[in-house]
Amino acid sequence: MKLTRQILLASAITLASIIAPRFASATEHVIEMRNEDNAGNRMAFEPGFLKVEPGDTVKFVPTDKGHNAESVDKVWPEGVPQVKGDFSKEVVFSAEKDGLYVFKCLPHFGMGMVALVQVGKPVNLEAVKAYQAAGKSKQRLEGEVAKVVP
Numbered sequence: 001m002k003l004t005r006q007i008l009l010a011s012a013i014t015l016a017s018i019i020a021p022r023f024a025s026a027t028e029h030v031i032e033m034r035n036e037d038n039a040g041n042r043m044a045f046e047p048g049f050l051k052v053e054p055g056d057t058v059k060f061v062p063t064d065k066g067h068n069a070e071s072v073d074k075v076w077p078e079g080v081p082q083v084k085g086d087f088s089k090e091v092v093f094s095a096e097k098d099g100l101y102v103f104k105c106l107p108h109f110g111m112g113m114v115a116l117v118q119v120g121k122p123v124n125l126e127a128v129k130a131y132q133a134a135g136k137s138k139q140r141l142e143g144e145v146a147k148v149v150p
Contacts, residue, residue, distance in 0.1 A: 028057045032046045035064040041112065043105065059090060061090055070085055071102070072103065079097065093117070116145065
């Protein structure tokens with residue numbers, strides 16, 4: 001009986017030592033939804049590219065009104081719930097699975113309002129490179145993809 005308790009206690013400590021660091025080191029990142037970014041680009045997420053680790057969160061903050069943040073479903077990693085934020089409201093994305101996550105502002109997507117979040121390894125890089133975004137978003141997304149870390 002005593003040996004069983006010791007084994008259970010050792011198992012619990014081992015499990016906690018594996019799980020706890022992941023949650024203890026989770027970081028919250030902020031992307032602003034803006035009418036103009038620091039480089040003078042109109043209708044932009046600031047920053048437009050962000051590299052995070054699994055377990056982190058990304059908060060999209062409406063610095064200027066009239067924007068939202070939502071997933072681009074054609075290149076969204078499989079098995080991850082889509083994101084669709086309301087206009088002028090904060091949106092929180094929980095980065096749990098490796099991949100590249102493309103976000104858009106629905107009314108300003110054609111004007112280039114796109115953001116790319118890399119979570120861990122870019123397992124869907126080829127799909128994102130092959131995606132043909134609309135209007136000015138194509139050029140901005142290509143610029144953000146160039147920042148991806150293998």
